[in-house]
Amino acid sequence: MTVLLDKARQRQTRITGIxxxxxGALIAVFLAPDASGxxxxxxxxxxxxxxxxxxxxxxxxxxxxxxxxxxxFGVRLFLRGGAKWSARLLGIGLIIxxxxxxxxxTAGKSFSFTGMLxxxxxxxxxxxxxxxxxxxxxxxxxxxxxxxxxLLAGAFTGALVGSLAGGVAGLAAAVAxxxxxxxxxxxxxxxxxxxxxxxxxFINLFVLGLTSYISSQVFQEYRALNNAPVFRxxxxxxxxDLPVLGPVLFSQNIFVYGxxxxxxxxxxxxxxxRHGLRARAVGEHPRAADTLGIDVxxxxxxxxxxxxxVAGFGGAWFTLGSVGRFDEGMTGGRGFIGLAAMIFGRWHPxxxxxxxxxxxxxxxxxxxxxxxxxxxxxEFLAMAPYIATIVVVAGVVGRARAPAADGxxxxxx
Amino acid sequence: MQVELRNITKRFGPVVxxxxxxxxxxxxxxxxxxxxxxxxxxxxxxxxxxxxxPTEGEILIDGRPVAFKGPGDAIRAGIGxxxxxxxxVPVFTVAENVILGIxxxxxxxxxxxxxxxxxxxxxxxxxxxxxDPDATIETLPVGVQQRVEIIKVLFREADVLILDxxxxxxxxxxxxxxxxxxxxxxxxxxxxxxITHKLNEILEISDRIAVIRRGxxxxxxxxxxxxxxxxxxxMVGHPVDFDVxxxxxxxxxxxxxxxxxxxxxxxxxxxxxDLSLQVHSGEVVGIAGVQGNGQSALIEALAGLRRPVAGKxxxxxxxxxxxxxxxxxxxxxxxxxxxxxxxxxxGNFTVAENxxxxxxxxxxxxxGAGINWGRVEEEAAAxxxxxxxxxxxxxxxxxxLSGGNQQKLVVARELSRDTRLVIAGQPTRGLDVGSIAxxxxxxxAARDEGDGVLIVxxxxxxxxxxxxxxxxxxxxxxxxxxxxxxxxxxxGTIGLAxxxxxx
Ligand SMILES: Nc1ncnc2c1ncn2[C@@H]1O[C@H](COP(=O)(O)OP(=O)(O)OP(=O)(O)O)[C@@H](O)[C@H]1O
Ligand SMILES: [Mg+2]
Numbered sequence: 001m002t003v004l005l006d007k008a009r010q011r012q013t014r015i016t017g018i019x020x021x022x023x024g025a026l027i028a029v030f031l032a033p034d035a036s037g038x039x040x041x042x043x044x045x046x047x048x049x050x051x052x053x054x055x056x057x058x059x060x061x062x063x064x065x066x067x068x069x070x071x072x073f074g075v076r077l078f079l080r081g082g083a084k085w086s087a088r089l090l091g092i093g094l095i096i097x098x099x100x101x102x103x104x105x106t107a108g109k110s111f112s113f114t115g116m117l118x119x120x121x122x123x124x125x126x127x128x129x130x131x132x133x134x135x136x137x138x139x140x141x142x143x144x145x146x147x148x149x150x151l152l153a154g155a156f157t158g159a160l161v162g163s164l165a166g167g168v169a170g171l172a173a174a175v176a177x178x179x180x181x182x183x184x185x186x187x188x189x190x191x192x193x194x195x196x197x198x199x200x201x202f203i204n205l206f207v208l209g210l211t212s213y214i215s216s217q218v219f220q221e222y223r224a225l226n227n228a229p230v231f232r233x234x235x236x237x238x239x240x241d242l243p244v245l246g247p248v249l250f251s252q253n254i255f256v257y258g259x260x261x262x263x264x265x266x267x268x269x270x271x272x273x274r275h276g277l278r279a280r281a282v283g284e285h286p287r288a289a290d291t292l293g294i295d296v297x298x299x300x301x302x303x304x305x306x307x308x309x310v311a312g313f314g315g316a317w318f319t320l321g322s323v324g325r326f327d328e329g330m331t332g333g334r335g336f337i338g339l340a341a342m343i344f345g346r347w348h349p350x351x352x353x354x355x356x357x358x359x360x361x362x363x364x365x366x367x368x369x370x371x372x373x374x375x376x377x378x379e380f381l382a383m384a385p386y387i388a389t390i391v392v393v394a395g396v397v398g399r400a401r402a403p404a405a406d407g408x409x410x411x412x413x
Numbered sequence: 414m415q416v417e418l419r420n421i422t423k424r425f426g427p428v429v430x431x432x433x434x435x436x437x438x439x440x441x442x443x444x445x446x447x448x449x450x451x452x453x454x455x456x457x458x459x460x461x462x463x464x465x466x467p468t469e470g471e472i473l474i475d476g477r478p479v480a481f482k483g484p485g486d487a488i489r490a491g492i493g494x495x496x497x498x499x500x501x502v503p504v505f506t507v508a509e510n511v512i513l514g515i516x517x518x519x520x521x522x523x524x525x526x527x528x529x530x531x532x533x534x535x536x537x538x539x540x541x542x543x544x545d546p547d548a549t550i551e552t553l554p555v556g557v558q559q560r561v562e563i564i565k566v567l568f569r570e571a572d573v574l575i576l577d578x579x580x581x582x583x584x585x586x587x588x589x590x591x592x593x594x595x596x597x598x599x600x601x602x603x604x605x606x607x608i609t610h611k612l613n614e615i616l617e618i619s620d621r622i623a624v625i626r627r628g629x630x631x632x633x634x635x636x637x638x639x640x641x642x643x644x645x646x647x648m649v650g651h652p653v654d655f656d657v658x659x660x661x662x663x664x665x666x667x668x669x670x671x672x673x674x675x676x677x678x679x680x681x682x683x684x685x686x687d688l689s690l691q692v693h694s695g696e697v698v699g700i701a702g703v704q705g706n707g708q709s710a711l712i713e714a715l716a717g718l719r720r721p722v723a724g725k726x727x728x729x730x731x732x733x734x735x736x737x738x739x740x741x742x743x744x745x746x747x748x749x750x751x752x753x754x755x756x757x758x759x760g761n762f763t764v765a766e767n768x769x770x771x772x773x774x775x776x777x778x779x780x781g782a783g784i785n786w787g788r789v790e791e792e793a794a795a796x797x798x799x800x801x802x803x804x805x806x807x808x809x810x811x812x813x814l815s816g817g818n819q820q821k822l823v824v825a826r827e828l829s830r831d832t833r834l835v836i837a838g839q840p841t842r843g844l845d846v847g848s849i850a851x852x853x854x855x856x857x858a859a860r861d862e863g864d865g866v867l868i869v870x871x872x873x874x875x876x877x878x879x880x881x882x883x884x885x886x887x888x889x890x891x892x893x894x895x896x897x898x899x900x901x902x903x904x905g906t907i908g909l910a911x912x913x914x915x916x
Contacts, residue, residue, distance in 0.1 A: 273522040281502050281513050288500035291464060292514030293485020404503065 013086040017077030020093045024070030027063055027097060031104040035059030039103045040110030049241040059107030066100040069093075102365070105374045116368050117248045117361075121256055124353075124360025125321070126151060126331070128259045129314025130338020131345060131352030132266055136307035137182075138347060139270060140300045141283040141405040145200025146185050147311050148335025149207035154178045154315020156211040159326035162228030162319065170228055171316050178312015179305050181207070186304040190297050193409045204335075212328040219326065230324045231255070255313075255321040259353065262310060266349035279303050283403035286410040296410050311335070347402060414440055414475060414491055414572040414604065416461070421470035423456055425813070428805050430456040432628040434470070438573060443595060443605045445619030445636065447612075449649050449845035450817025451803040453628040454608050455497055458575045461606075462494035463487030485514070493566030494575040497608075497816055497843075498754070499558055503551035507544055508533050511565050536564050540597050541590075554705060556587035563594065574598065575606045578816070580614055581843045584703045584871050585908065592618055610817075610845045612641045624648055649847040657853045660861045662881050662898050664693035668834055668865035669715075674724035676710040676889075684710035686889035687724070692834065692865040697856070699880030700869045703911050707889035708869040709751055712838040715867070716748040717741045718756070728834065742771055747827040751838030751869070757823040760812030764804050765793035767811045768826050800825035801851065816843045821852075828855050834865045841875060853879060873904055873911075885910040 039062070041055040073089045130147045137144040154174040162170025181203055188199040219226040231253045240250040270276040281289040282299045290296050318330050337359055338352075345351025366381045374381070416438040423431040430453040438444055448454050459465045461472065463481035471478045474490055481487045487494075501510050508529040517525040517532075533546040542560040550558060559579060566574050576595075580588050595618055599605060609615050615622060616636045623633040624647045632647050645653040669692040676685040685707040692698045702708055713719035715726065717738035726734045733741060742748070750756035758767050769778050769789050778789050793807045802821045804814055811819060820843055828835065835856065841849045856879060860866050870876050876883055877897070885893040885907060893910035895902040 272524055274516040274518045274524055275522060277505075277509060277513060277516060277524060281505070284504055285500070285502045288502055289513070291462075291484045291494070291496065291500045293483060293488055294514055295483075401504075 013077050016086045016090050017074045017079075019074070020070050020077065020090065021074030023093065023097050024067040024074060027070065027100050028067035031100060032060050032063040032067065035063050035104045035107035037108035039106035039108070041106065041113035042110055043112075043114050044243050045112075045114075045247075048243065048246075050243050052243040054110070055113065057103050059103055062103045063100045066096050066103075069096055098365075102369075105369050105372050109372060111368060111372060114244050114247050116364050117244070118252075119364035119367070120357065120361040121248060121252060122322075122360070123363045124356040125255045125259050125317050126314045126334040127338045127341050127359050128263065128353045128356035129255075129310055129317070130335045131341035131356050132259075132262055132338075132349055133182075133307040133311035133314065134339050134342035135270075135345070135347055135349050135352050136266060136310060137185075137304045138342065138406055139283045139403055140279050140303040141286065141403050141408060141410075142186065142189055142300055142304050143196040143200065143407040144185065144304065144307060145197055145339070146181065146203035147200075147307075147338055148331055148333065149200075149204035150178045150181045150308050150311035151315035151318070151331045151335045151338075152204075152211055152329070153181055153207045154312035155318035155330055156207075156215070156315075156326050157312070158316035159226050159228045159319040159324070162316075162324075163225050167229045167231055167320055170320050171231075171313070174316035174320070175309045175312045178315060179309040182305040182308015182311070183301065185308065186301040189409065190300045190304075193411070196407055196409075208329060211326070215326055215328055226325045228320055228324045231321055253321050255317040258313060259356075262313075263349045263353040270349065280403070283405055286405050290410075290412065296412070300410075314338075343402075416492065416573055416604065417473040417476075418457070418461065419471050419473060421457065421460055421467045421472075423453070423460055423465060424468045429628050431460070431467075434625070434628075434630055436623060436630065438604045438606060440572065440604045441599060441602050442620045443599055443607055443618050445615040445622040446606055446608045446625065447610075447615055447622060447644060447648055448625035449847055450610075450821070450843075451815035452625045452648075452845075454625055455577055455815065457625070458494060458577055458606065458608065461487070461573075462492055462575060464494075488514070488569050488571070491570065491572040492575070493569050493571030493573070495559070495562040495566060495577060495579060497577040497581075499555075499562055501550045501558055501561060504549065506547050506549055507553075507561050507564075508546040510550060510561055511546075511568050513565075515569060532568060533564060536567050540567065540601070541594060555582045556584065556590075559583070559587075559591070560594075563598075567598075571603070573604045573606070575608075577608045578610070578843060579607070580609055580611060585873060586703070586912075588614070610843065610849075612644050612846060615644070616641070626650060645846045648845065653846050653850055655846075655850065657850075657857050657878055659857050662696070664696040664881070665863065666694055667691050668694045668729055669867065670727040671715075672725045672727070674711070674714065674726065675722045676707070676714050676719060677722055678710060684889055685714070688889065688891060690884060690891060692867050694833075694863050694865050695860060696881045697860050697866040697868060697879050698882045698884060699876035700867070700884050700886050701873060701876045701907055701911055702869075702871070702886035704871050706886050708886055709838070711886075712748075712751060712836060712869055715836050716746070716750070745831060745833035747830075747832040747835045747837075749824055749827050749835070749837040749840050751842075753819050753823050753842075758811045758819055761810055763808050764797060764802065764811055764814070764822060765790045765807040767822060768793035768796055768807070771826060772830070796825050796829045797822070799829070800855075801848070817845055817848060820844055821848060824852055824855070828859065832859060832864055835859050835867070837866070837868045837870075839870055839872075840868065841870075841872070849875075873907060877902075877904065877907075883907065887911065887913045 037059055039057045039059050043055055044051045070093050073093050077086055077089055130151055133147050133150065134144055154177060157177040158170045158174040161173035185199055185203060188194040189196045215226065233251050233253050236250040240246045270280060278289065278294050279299055281294065282296050286296045315331065319326050341355035341359060342352045344355040369381050370378045418434055418436040421431055421434040434457055446454050456465065460467045463484040463486050479490055508526060511533050512529045517528040519525050530546040536542065537544050542564055544557055544560050544564065550561065580591060583591060595605060595607065607619060616639065619636050621633065622636055622639065624631050626648060642652065671688060671690050674685055674688045678684045700708055710719055714721055717736060721734060725732060728744060728746065754760065772778060773784055778785055790807050797804060797807060800821055802825055803818050811822060814822065824840060837856065840856065841852050844852065856866055868876065868879060881898060883895040883897065883902065884891045895907065
């Protein structure tokens with residue numbers, strides 16, 4: 001009996017083994033011969049307080065070693081199996097493959113590794129905040145497709161109010177407008193029981209249309225309305241002088257810090273407080289919550305509105321945290337990637353943040369690679385990291401479970 | 414604390430669920446509430462626990478009228494209810510479920526789970542409700558989940574506990590434990606309203622019985638002076654025949670042949686282990702067993718809902734091991750699932766739609782690519798009438814039927830067509846005595862017409878009343894077999910086998 005079960009699992013680990021083996025072979029055949037010279041990864045700037053030497057990797061040798069590791073993992077999985085190891089080895093294997101790819105692209109050149117990590121974090125911010133907004137609303141069973149629109153609304157408001165009244169006012173206004181759209185979504189789906197997907201799409205289209213119209217009609221004329229101050233990096237004393245970690249973690253603007261702090265706060269709220277417990281109960285079994293005297297509708301309103309505020313904050317990053325001006329549709333689908341981060345992060349704030357970091361890394365990686373001038377068309381480069389991410393997440397994270405009542409309206413008796 | 418319901422009427426649109434009901438509940442007393450399916454018991458209790466607002470009438474506590482805006486108000490007033498369908502969050506722990514809504518907190522709204530655990534432990538020792546505060550609900554058997562529901566109500570310091578069909582899902586042993594619990598609650602001065610369809614239970618534990626029929630209280634009485642047939646008659650309005658009429662046992666050819674069937678549960682554990690059994694045409698085979706010994710998986714596999722890992726299933730000479738549910742259905746296999754809400758009905762569909770869920774695609778209901786709704790409704794109305802499914806109309810949503818009527822709807826759909834083999838899981842769960850007698854009659858009629866019938870039930874009485882052959886299932890295997898028509902067996906013997914004594 002147990003033999004039969006093991007067979008199914010064994011087949012799975014075998015397939016994983018073959019994938020790793022194939023990956024190793026591909027790297028050895030296609031990347032290694034091309035990677036002549038050493039790859040230089042710069043870790044610190046000349047101006048740093050505590051400089052660290054550059055990381056110098058001999059291209060060909062590194063890639064051969066990497067492919068040997070992959071082959072070893074693959075063979076081990078194929079022969080020995082072990083379901084527990086299959087996910088881990090797949091994860092480690094993919095990280096090695098990405099490293100090999102990076103070395104290949106850098107061979108004979110040099111580039112700032114620290115700079116790439118720093119960029120990863122920055123690029124992760126809107127995704128993380130979008131994902132966090134998703135977590136907050138889906139935990140109370142409201143599917144929030146409208147995050148993209150809320151980010152865009154935050155970006156627009158940040159630029160407009162920021163130009164008129166300064167960055168702090170712009171930020172506050174962006175958060176407020178995000179909250180308003182959160183409230184509107186809650187009203188549509190909770191009170192009027194509109195289909196949640198349609199309500200979200202409605203918000204996206206509405207915000208896209210309105211902001212595009214205003215930016216093309218009004219901002220073109222009055223450029224002063226679209227010229228907001230940008231929040232500069234805030235250096236945290238001492239910590240920001242640390243090599244590598246300093247620039248990556250402790251020399252960022254308030255949006256990066258905000259994403260981390262909000263993820264922490266949301267975790268505390270959802271899993272350690274009374275109101276968090278109630279919110280999760282509403283997302284899992286609203287009728288049970290109702291029979292215990294918990295106001296299901298109110299809980300959904302509050303959480304979805306707060307989710308909107310988080311998304312509004314995330315939206316302000318595009319303008320106040322980055323370029324200072326608004327462009328049509330400048331969020332470019334980050335809200336949807338945020339939703340993906342939410343799912344990959346298993347509806348957990350910290351999970352969503354980590355997933356967003358992976359996406360951010362993928363994003364900045366493809367940009368660096370484009371700069372390094374590899375022979376691969378940039379469209380493929382832009383695609384590859386996401387494919388790798390999906391494989392990692394599908395293989396390593398496994399199947400996640402959404403809140404049981406997710407997407408379902410609650411009808412009081 | 415004394416509670417009085419005065420002239421309560423509750424309407425859902427045109428449906429009158431309760432009509433001018435008067436009822437008092439005294440402390441330290443068990444009030445048994447009895448009534449056929451759809452009589453309005455759950456509705457009345459939902460009014461009392463604040464979930465529904467009464468259309469007319471009022472609730473008085475210690476003589477003072479109160480108005481509940483929601484369940485929160487009723488809880489604060491000391492009224493708690495354990496619902497017919499449990500109200501637990503499956504992914505939460507026991508402690509989290511218990512405290513939900515009135516959580517002990519420290520600074521910054523921080524949940525005090527330590528205090529919660531201690532409280533759960535205290536209540537569970539005080540009333541003999543054994544349960545691990547840190548277990549996740551979905552991993553617990555229903556009997557334990559029910560204890561959690563009771564602890565939940567006690568934690569809210571309720572003086573009145575409403576228990577809506579608490580024993581419907583329990584095994585015989587769990588029922589005994591449950592009755593002990595009710596006694597200790599009663600001794601602690603709580604008032605208890607106990608709803609059940611099982612007459613011997615209600616006679617055993619209640620101090621007073623009230624009978625409700627079609628929304629009205631039609632009688633009340635002292636359990637010491639009432640007998641089962643009297644109660645049954647009060648409930649349904651006419652005498653009920655408890656004995657199932659049956660033709661002499663005359664089995665014919667083997668219709669279902671299971672050889673070496675092995676099944677695994679979703680979590681990978683073995684549910685059914687190398688099981689073989691046969692059902693003959695014209696025979697009722699009853700599978701007795703404590704829930705969770707593989708019966709559910711067996712039924713799912715026979716209905717085509719679970720793929721066997723090993724073994725062979727033959728129906729009337731054809732190998733159906735890998736046949737789909739629809740193929741099986743077309744061959745004449747009827748399937749009454751154990752869990753009607755999960756596998757038997759679509760709650761948001763109407764009664765008519767549910768009635769043709771299995772046959773909408775063929776004549777006479779299909780009309781080209783469309784469906785002949787006129788025909789569907791006609792047919793559904795006729796079948797509902799024949800099987801006594803109480804519904805305002807065939808256009809009502811199945812979810813709005815009372816629990817028992819949902820069950821009758823499923824049975825009606827499955828048995829109203831030509832069948833050769835009936836596979837029934839808990840066919841009468843939650844049904845009133847009249848409906849049970851009726852469904853037993855239908856199952857017997859199927860047998861007498863030459864169908865094979867396989868019944869899985871945790872109701873030992875039901876198994877014994879119907880079966881020509883009784884099999885006892887324990888840990889995925891058949892551990893005992895009895896043939897009552899050859900040598901009579903008693904409940905005790907089977908009960909011991911169910912507990913694994915035969916292995
Ligand atoms: N939400 C609702 N909307 C419309 N009708 C309803 C609703 N809830 C209950 N009913 C109707 O009210 C009547 C009483 O239902 P109720 O659930 O109280 O019966 P019950 O006595 O608990 O039956 P059972 O023993 O089968 O559980 C039924 O006819 C049912 O169809
Ligand atoms: Mg009921």
